[in-house]
Amino acid sequence: DAKTTQPPSMDCAEGRAANLPCNHSTISGNEYVYWYRQIHSQGPQYIIHGLKNNETNEMASLIITEDRKSSTLILPHATLRDTAVYYCIAPRDYGNKLVFGAGTILRVKS
Amino acid sequence: DTGVSQNPRHKITKRGQNVTFRCDPISEHNRLYWYRQTLGQGPEFLTYFQNEAQLEKSRLLSDRFSAERPKGSFSTLEIQRTEQGDSAMYLCASSLMSEKLFFGSGTQLSVL
Numbered sequence: 353d354a355k356t357t358q359p360p361s362m363d364c365a366e367g368r369a370a371n372l373p374c375n376h377s378t379i380s381g382n383e384y385v386y387w388y389r390q391i392h393s394q395g396p397q398y399i400i401h402g403l404k405n406n407e408t409n410e411m412a413s414l415i416i417t418e419d420r421k422s423s424t425l426i427l428p429h430a431t432l433r434d435t436a437v438y439y440c441i442a443p444r445d446y447g448n449k450l451v452f453g454a455g456t457i458l459r460v461k462s
Numbered sequence: 463d464t465g466v467s468q469n470p471r472h473k474i475t476k477r478g479q480n481v482t483f484r485c486d487p488i489s490e491h492n493r494l495y496w497y498r499q500t501l502g503q504g505p506e507f508l509t510y511f512q513n514e515a516q517l518e519k520s521r522l523l524s525d526r527f528s529a530e531r532p533k534g535s536f537s538t539l540e541i542q543r544t545e546q547g548d549s550a551m552y553l554c555a556s557s558l559m560s561e562k563l564f565f566g567s568g569t570q571l572s573v574l
Contacts, residue, residue, distance in 0.1 A: 376544075386562075387479060387569055388563075390501070393567075394565075394568075395466070395553050395555070395565025395566050395567050396505065396553075396555075396563075396565050396566055398562040398563065398564070401562065437504075439504060448493070449507055449518065450507070450563060451507060452504030452505045452506070453504050453505055454502075454503065455504055
């Protein structure tokens with residue numbers, strides 16, 4: 353898997369956009385970028401993934417730089433329920449055997 | 463779709479005892495994964511199955527650990543002669559081939 357680097361923690365005001373960065377400078381051409389999150393006492397939950405193009409779904413948007421060395425997960429209107437650990441993963445195999453790092457603790461505050 | 467189910471949710475055992483956890487994946491999913499997570503760390507991969515075949519095992523999976531998926535449906539993870547270092551959350555996930563993983567809520571093991 354490509355090594356990913358994320359800040360250990362971030363704060364965000366409720367209702368504002370949360371922008372979570374991830375560096376993956378060693379990513380290869382066929383490695384996707386996946387984002388999962390883990391709310392306290394629950395298993396990780398899939399958010400979104402992408403290869404080259406920006407992606408958007410009902411939960412978030414994923415912006416991948418043109419050189420693919422970094423990406424940003426955007427939660428457009430963060431709520432208190434978005435407080436969680438967010439993991440950025442670039443698995444060697446598409447969707448297989450995800451290797452989790454420490455992730456970013458996002459705290460959404462009112 | 464009832465999601466991935468894990469039982470029990472909590473298990474307290476004495477050092478040296480054997481424990482077994484069960485995971486019921488989403489019914490049409492052919493891949494099943496086991497992870498372990500300790501406090502403050504991300505989940506660590508242990509092993510995964512495609513149907514009934516165990517295709518990969520982590521070095522973390524010592525000889526005291528064994529996982530089975532006998533009919534390609536539910537899976538069990540057994541830990542023999544438990545040690546205090548085995549205390550962790552054990553997570554199960556399933557997927558349809560190489561698509562996104564769906565995780566269960568985990569089994570929290572405490573070894574006294």
